[in-house]
Amino acid sequence: MAAFEAWYETRRGVILDELSAFVRIPSVSTDPKHASDVARAADFVAGELKEAGIDDAKVRPTEGHPAVTASWKKAPGKPTVLVYGHFDVQPPDPLAAWTSDPFEPTERDGRLYARGASDDKGPMLIPIKVAEAFLRLEGALPVNVVFLFEGEEEISSAHLEAFVAANRGELAADFVLSADGAQWRTDLPSVITGCRGGCALEISVRGAAKDLHSGRHGGAVANPIQALARILARLHDDNGRVAVPGFYDRVAALAPADLDAVAKIPFDEDAYLRSVGATKSVGEAGYTFLQRNWLRPTLEFSGVSGGYAGPGKKTVIPAFANAKITCRLVPDQRPREIAEQIAAYVRSLAPPGVKLDVGIEPGGAAPYAVAADHPALALAEEVLLEVTGVRPVRVRMGASLPVAEIFKRELGLDTIFFSFATSDEDYHAPNEFFRLSSLQLGLKAWTAYLRRLANLNLAR
Amino acid sequence: MAAFEAWYETRRGVILDELSAFVRIPSVSTDPKHASDVARAADFVAGELKEAGIDDAKVRPTEGHPAVTASWKKAPGKPTVLVYGHFDVQPPDPLAAWTSDPFEPTERDGRLYARGASDDKGPMLIPIKVAEAFLRLEGALPVNVVFLFEGEEEISSAHLEAFVAANRGELAADFVLSADGAQWRTDLPSVITGCRGGCALEISVRGAAKDLHSGRHGGAVANPIQALARILARLHDDNGRVAVPGFYDRVAALAPADLDAVAKIPFDEDAYLRSVGATKSVGEAGYTFLQRNWLRPTLEFSGVSGGYAGPGKKTVIPAFANAKITCRLVPDQRPREIAEQIAAYVRSLAPPGVKLDVGIEPGGAAPYAVAADHPALALAEEVLLEVTGVRPVRVRMGASLPVAEIFKRELGLDTIFFSFATSDEDYHAPNEFFRLSSLQLGLKAWTAYLRRLANLNLAR
Numbered sequence: 001m002a003a004f005e006a007w008y009e010t011r012r013g014v015i016l017d018e019l020s021a022f023v024r025i026p027s028v029s030t031d032p033k034h035a036s037d038v039a040r041a042a043d044f045v046a047g048e049l050k051e052a053g054i055d056d057a058k059v060r061p062t063e064g065h066p067a068v069t070a071s072w073k074k075a076p077g078k079p080t081v082l083v084y085g086h087f088d089v090q091p092p093d094p095l096a097a098w099t100s101d102p103f104e105p106t107e108r109d110g111r112l113y114a115r116g117a118s119d120d121k122g123p124m125l126i127p128i129k130v131a132e133a134f135l136r137l138e139g140a141l142p143v144n145v146v147f148l149f150e151g152e153e154e155i156s157s158a159h160l161e162a163f164v165a166a167n168r169g170e171l172a173a174d175f176v177l178s179a180d181g182a183q184w185r186t187d188l189p190s191v192i193t194g195c196r197g198g199c200a201l202e203i204s205v206r207g208a209a210k211d212l213h214s215g216r217h218g219g220a221v222a223n224p225i226q227a228l229a230r231i232l233a234r235l236h237d238d239n240g241r242v243a244v245p246g247f248y249d250r251v252a253a254l255a256p257a258d259l260d261a262v263a264k265i266p267f268d269e270d271a272y273l274r275s276v277g278a279t280k281s282v283g284e285a286g287y288t289f290l291q292r293n294w295l296r297p298t299l300e301f302s303g304v305s306g307g308y309a310g311p312g313k314k315t316v317i318p319a320f321a322n323a324k325i326t327c328r329l330v331p332d333q334r335p336r337e338i339a340e341q342i343a344a345y346v347r348s349l350a351p352p353g354v355k356l357d358v359g360i361e362p363g364g365a366a367p368y369a370v371a372a373d374h375p376a377l378a379l380a381e382e383v384l385l386e387v388t389g390v391r392p393v394r395v396r397m398g399a400s401l402p403v404a405e406i407f408k409r410e411l412g413l414d415t416i417f418f419s420f421a422t423s424d425e426d427y428h429a430p431n432e433f434f435r436l437s438s439l440q441l442g443l444k445a446w447t448a449y450l451r452r453l454a455n456l457n458l459a460r
Numbered sequence: 461m462a463a464f465e466a467w468y469e470t471r472r473g474v475i476l477d478e479l480s481a482f483v484r485i486p487s488v489s490t491d492p493k494h495a496s497d498v499a500r501a502a503d504f505v506a507g508e509l510k511e512a513g514i515d516d517a518k519v520r521p522t523e524g525h526p527a528v529t530a531s532w533k534k535a536p537g538k539p540t541v542l543v544y545g546h547f548d549v550q551p552p553d554p555l556a557a558w559t560s561d562p563f564e565p566t567e568r569d570g571r572l573y574a575r576g577a578s579d580d581k582g583p584m585l586i587p588i589k590v591a592e593a594f595l596r597l598e599g600a601l602p603v604n605v606v607f608l609f610e611g612e613e614e615i616s617s618a619h620l621e622a623f624v625a626a627n628r629g630e631l632a633a634d635f636v637l638s639a640d641g642a643q644w645r646t647d648l649p650s651v652i653t654g655c656r657g658g659c660a661l662e663i664s665v666r667g668a669a670k671d672l673h674s675g676r677h678g679g680a681v682a683n684p685i686q687a688l689a690r691i692l693a694r695l696h697d698d699n700g701r702v703a704v705p706g707f708y709d710r711v712a713a714l715a716p717a718d719l720d721a722v723a724k725i726p727f728d729e730d731a732y733l734r735s736v737g738a739t740k741s742v743g744e745a746g747y748t749f750l751q752r753n754w755l756r757p758t759l760e761f762s763g764v765s766g767g768y769a770g771p772g773k774k775t776v777i778p779a780f781a782n783a784k785i786t787c788r789l790v791p792d793q794r795p796r797e798i799a800e801q802i803a804a805y806v807r808s809l810a811p812p813g814v815k816l817d818v819g820i821e822p823g824g825a826a827p828y829a830v831a832a833d834h835p836a837l838a839l840a841e842e843v844l845l846e847v848t849g850v851r852p853v854r855v856r857m858g859a860s861l862p863v864a865e866i867f868k869r870e871l872g873l874d875t876i877f878f879s880f881a882t883s884d885e886d887y888h889a890p891n892e893f894f895r896l897s898s899l900q901l902g903l904k905a906w907t908a909y910l911r912r913l914a915n916l917n918l919a920r
Contacts, residue, residue: 196675200773209737214760215656215859216883218788219752220732222742225761225783226696233693236686272680277669277779282682282813292679300674301685302776307763308784313660313821315786315859316762319737323685324768326775328678353742361773399675399775423676 001447007133008443015129015439016112018048020105022087022121023114029065029088029155038065038151041087045149046070048125052132054147062159065151069170072131073144078454080144082173082413084403085124085180086153089116090428097430110436117434119427123419124149124179126442130450133443142454146173153180156363157402164410174458175376176407177449181417184395186424188266189384191377192417194369195397195404196297196328199335200361203228203323203346205354211307214315222353224321225306231349231356232323235299235342239285242299246341250332254295258372262290265393294396298328299342328398335364368404368415369396375456376416379449387445418449461907467593468903475589475899476572478508480565482547482581483574489525489548489615498525498611501547505609506530508585512592514607522619525611529630532591533604538914540604542631542873544863545584545639546613549576550888557890570896577894579887583879584609584639586902590910593903602914606633613640616823617862624870634918635836636867637909641877644855646884648726649844651837652877654829655857655864656757656788659795660821663688663783663806665814671767674775682813684781685766691809691816692783695759695802699745702759706801710792714755718832722750725853754856758788759802788858795824828864828875829856835916836876839909847905878909 008015027041028034042059049057049070057070065088073080092102092115100106105114112122127147134141148171152158164171184190205224212221237243269281269289283292292298306321308314327338343358350356370377372394384392404415420442426432468475487501488494502519509517509530517530525548533540552562552575560566565574572582587607594601608631612618624631644650665684672681697703729741729749743752752758766781768774787798803818810816830837832854844852864875880902886892 196678198675198775200775202773207738212736213859213888214758214762214786215658215788215857217736217753218656218758218760218786218858219743219756220741220749220858221736221738222740223760225764226692229689229692229761229764232686232689276672276677276681278667278681278813279815280682280813281680282811283679289680293677296679298674298678300678300777301683301689301767302674302774302778303767303769304685304689304781305765305769307761309763309765309782313662313784313786314762315658315660317760318762321764322769324773326674326678326773328675351742353738353740355739397675398678398680399673428673 003137004133004447005444007137008440015125016436019112019117019122019125019439022125023105023116024103026103027088027116027151028091029152030091035065038088042066042068042151045087048128049147052128053135054131060163062163064159067151067160067163068147068149070147071145071170072141074140075142075144075454078143079456079458080146080173081453082146082148082171082176082407083127084148084176084178084415085127086120086150087124088151088154089119089121090154092430094430099431102432107436111433112436113431113433115432118182118421118425118432120153120180120421122434122439123421123442126420126439126446127179130443130446133447134450142450146171153403157406160403161406161410164406168411171411173411173413175374176413176415177376178403178415178417179419181401181419182421182423182425182427183419184423186422189388189390189392190395191380191384191392192397193372193377193394194331195367195399195401196330197333197335197365197367197405198329198400199327199339199364201325201339201342202359202361203231203325204357204359205321206319207317207354208319211319212317214317217317221317222351223317224354225318227351227354228304228306228321228323230351231346232301234349240282241284242297244299244342244345247297247299247338250334251297252331259291261394262295263288265290265395293398295330297330297333300326302326328400329367331367331369333367335366339364365400365402366405368401368408370414370416374414374416375458376414379452379456380416380418383445383448383452386448387441418446420445463597464593464907465904467597468900475585476896479572479577479582479585479899482585483565483576484563486563487548487576487611488551489612490551495525498548502526502528502611505547508588509607512588513595514591520623522623524619527611527623528607528609530607531605531630532601534600535602535604535914538603539916539918540606540633541913542606542608542633542636542867543587543639544608544636544875545587546580546610547584548611548614549579549581550614552890554890559891562892567896571893572896573891573893575892578642578881578885578892580613580640580881582894582899583881583902586880586899587639587906590903590906593907594910602910606631613863617866620863621866621870624866628871631871633871633873635834636873636875637836638863638875638877639879641861641879642881642883642885642887643879644883646882649848649850649852650855651840651844651852652857653832653837653854654791655827655859655861656790657793657795657825657827657865658789658860659787659799659824661785661799661802662819662821663691663785664817664819665781666779667777667814668779671779672777674777677777681777682811683777684814685778687811687814688764688766688781688783690811691806692761694809700742701744702757704759704802704805707757707759707798710794711757712791719751721854722755723748725750725855753858755790757790757793760786762786788860789827791827791829793827795826799824825860825862826865828861828868830874830876834874834876835918836874839912839916840876840878843905843908843912846908847901878906880905
């Protein structure tokens with residue numbers, strides 16, 4: 001390990017320069033104007049892999065932005081790990097809120113500020129640099145590695161599933177080690193053992209054919225906002241529990257040990273509430289904050305609109321009102337089934353005099369959980385303990401990580417998240433940054449992980 | 461009467477030319493760009509009055525757009541009537557929906573199409589032309605007349621109250637005869653015996669300080685849309701009755717005779733529903749359509765907004781949600797008191813974890829009803845029977861006519877609505893028109909009204 005640490009130390013400036021060149025590419029996948037930049041980022045990644053000594057690195061076309069693959073399989077009898085990351089980034093808007101140019105990396109206080117520095121260019125560069133170190137110092141990697149980096153993570157991995165399905169043989173591995181999927185917080189190392197799934201719906205309520213004067217027509221026709229409010233109000237009971245029949249039917253019972261583990265995680269609820277500017281934690285009665293946020297499903301209203309929204313008043317009975325719903329789901333809920341249960345219940349609540357439409361958004365994500373006894377998960381914990389000196393906690397993600405579910409479904413593989421971003425690094429927001437100390441920590445941790453993986457018995 | 465009919469017949473082309481010149485002036489009071497046009501319209505009205513022989517016609521400044529006054533008081537011992545109308549107009553938007561230019565009057569099928577033709581330039585020109593006919597044919601009016609035309613009716617008569625209060629002596633009269641306040645429908649003449657008042661509120665619900673990711677935060681913090689929906693859903697009971705404590709306390713009991721009169725009015729509910737594109741009449745249980753629309757108060761939601769309203773989904777817990785409420789009030793409800801009752805009730809429903817603000821819009825309108833035995837009302841009915849051959853029905857307005865309440869409060873005068881616009885003439889909408897037959901009918905009716913008024917005993 002000492003040789004690797006010395007290597008990373010001498011290469012520190014070079015690696016930082018390469019990361020800087022990487023984040024200068026504005027690979028914003030959601031914006032067609034930046035399609036050529038996403039392609040440039042793919043070329044950059046393939047170039048980095050080749051320079052590391054992974055000769056078969058290739059930019060791979062998809063129906064959308066390209067992916068990059070590479071493999072090193074010269075460790076017969078050793079495990080094969082599929083390394084995942086992404087080189088596309090969120091849009092930098094609002095630009096005015098950035099202290100320095102989002103695509104001109106700037107070092108301040110040990111942090112590299114740039115769009116994509118934390119999500120996911122910094123973290124995904126780490127395994128490439130670790131592979132390079134093994135090949136330079138020892139002429140070989142300790143295990144077989146397949147690299148898959150995509151350019152569409154920020155647009156819901158739109159074409160990843162088709163790409164994975166079309167290249168199953170090439171991507172075959174024992175498990176996925178993801179360079180994406182940030183650490184929960186800065187003060188406590190963590191491993192993610194699962195994430196919630198999701199589904200989304202839209203409710204449209206129509207009354208008259210056009211907005212009507214509230215004086216001339218008030219009392220005569222149905223008001224779509226009133227109808228909608230009365231429907232939305234009945235989707236939760238007074239205890240904050242989702243009132244949709246069947247919603248909880250498949251929710252797997254939580255083992256007392258799991259609940260106990262979550263209960264032991266130190267969590268400062270007041271500090272959290274201050275950080276988001278809320279006065280009180282609110283949700284399903286009978287569960288703690290982290291239980292509600294990680295282990296329990298939710299039904300949230302993400303948007304509502306109808307009638308006049310400008311300043312002052314307009315004396316109108318609107319023709320139309322609309323609400324958007326997003327759910328977070330836990331094992332073993334099924335996105336489509338839940339969406340259909342909600343749609344059926346909403347339809348059953350429709351009052352007379354309005355026309356109700358419920359649309360189910362395509363592409364719900366299934367919830368994901370890794371088996372608690374997965375050896376690759378335990379290895380991640382051991383390595384984190386080794387490099388940080390602190391035993392990591394097992395956490396769930398309240399959000400969804402669709403790639404994990406895609407890898408599970410298409411390749412039958414579990415995903416272990418081993419990212420060295422942390423969730424406070426303002427990814428998806430102005431002034432995104434990556435801690436340079438995390439870069440060093442990540443290099444050390446990935447080196448240790450691959451080394452130890454060579455001797456891991458993955459049979460369970 | 462024959463001499464007057466002959467006079468109006470020979471003057472038909474001239475009157476139409478003058479109305480055309482009047483509607484060519486785009487006197488849109490709500491748009492500061494058109495302030496000089498509103499002033500031009502005032503000059504036009506004063507010019508018409510002078511040409512009619514009312515020498516003291518004057519443009520009168522207010523804090524906003526000007527008003528026009530004039531008077532003829534050479535009939536000692538006879539009643540004095542305050543004639544009201546307005547020369548400002550609604551904006552013509554959406555322009556693309558007009559068949560012909562809104563400010564270039566076009567005659568088609570016996571209708572004059574132009575913004576303001578029906579509301580209120582055509583109807584308000586009638587009493588001026590009738591005064592002119594009396595002065596030309598007989599050298600005198602049969603009664604004393606004070607004219608008051610305003611330029612701010614379409615912006616809630618913003619400065620009328622102050623103007624009236626400052627000129628009480630000059631405006632003193634026995635009652636107001638309004639050239640504004642359209643006939644209910646084309647197939648049945650009607651007189652308006654009252655209108656509903658109104659008040660407006662806005663409810664704002666704030667949760668966290670910013671929109672939060674619905675995955676990372678779902679289940680942790682209050683959702684303002686959920687809180688708002690649960691509040692709105694409790695403002696009516698399951699029978700469509702307003703659930704705000706005290707809301708109905710001052711609602712005057714309706715005399716069986718009044719209810720009976722309304723019940724006898726022929727009304728085709730299906731035709732109405734077809735005309736507004738609604739499938740079913742919905743409202744407070746236990747009342748008929750016209751009772752609900754005219755005689756019962758309402759609480760309507762005129763707008764709701766919060767979170768993401770664009771296409772598709774956004775996985776967000778919004779920081780903020782908002783709803784707008786407008787009420788229609790009946791005698792003897794008081795706008796401010798009702799608004800405060802609603803605000804107090806809404807506040808009492810606020811769930812934990814959100815910050816609630818309830819704002820009361822300034823300027824609520826009190827409901828208005830003319831005494832059923834007012835002789836000037838009976839006279840309007842007799843004249844309508846005379847000129848149309850059909851006995852008019854007594855109707856209420858679901859909407860508000862704030863001027864009536866202003867004249868009652870500031871001058872102690874009842875207002876009789878004697879307009880020859882009809883409510884199907886698309887005022888406030890594209891392709892506004894005025895029936896040229898209504899112009900002739902109105903000239904005849906106002907002539908008869910002023911003639912008969914001379915012998916009316918206004919004492920009750």
